[in-house]
């Protein structure tokens with residue numbers, strides 16, 4: 001099975017939306033803390049503030065692991081694959097939820113800007 005996730009395409013355009021000292025900071029990590037499921041994307045500032053004591057994985061590493069697991073999962077058997085695939089899918093979904101939220105925020109901001117301009 002081929003995965004379409006590539007580190008270059010998915011990280012290049014993601015910037016933190018929190019503004020202030022976050023502006024211009026690239027999203028580099030995903031927080032794996034249960035409380036951060038809907039706000040899992042972190043820049044270095046987020047990491048040092050909101051997610052200080054949380055466990056994070058580098059976005060790059062996360063995506064690489066994901067494609068590695070997909071490629072190598074056929075070597076293992078039964079339950080192990082099942083569990084790993086389920087876990088990978090869940091993490092992937094959570095990341096996608098975060099990215100969707102990010103895009104929505106961006107759109108809302110754009111709309112606000114357009115309203116001001118009118």
Ligand SMILES: [Zn+2]
Nearest residue numbers: 016022043046
């Ligand atoms: Zn940030």
Ligand SMILES: [Zn+2]
Nearest residue numbers: 031036051054
């Ligand atoms: Zn966190």
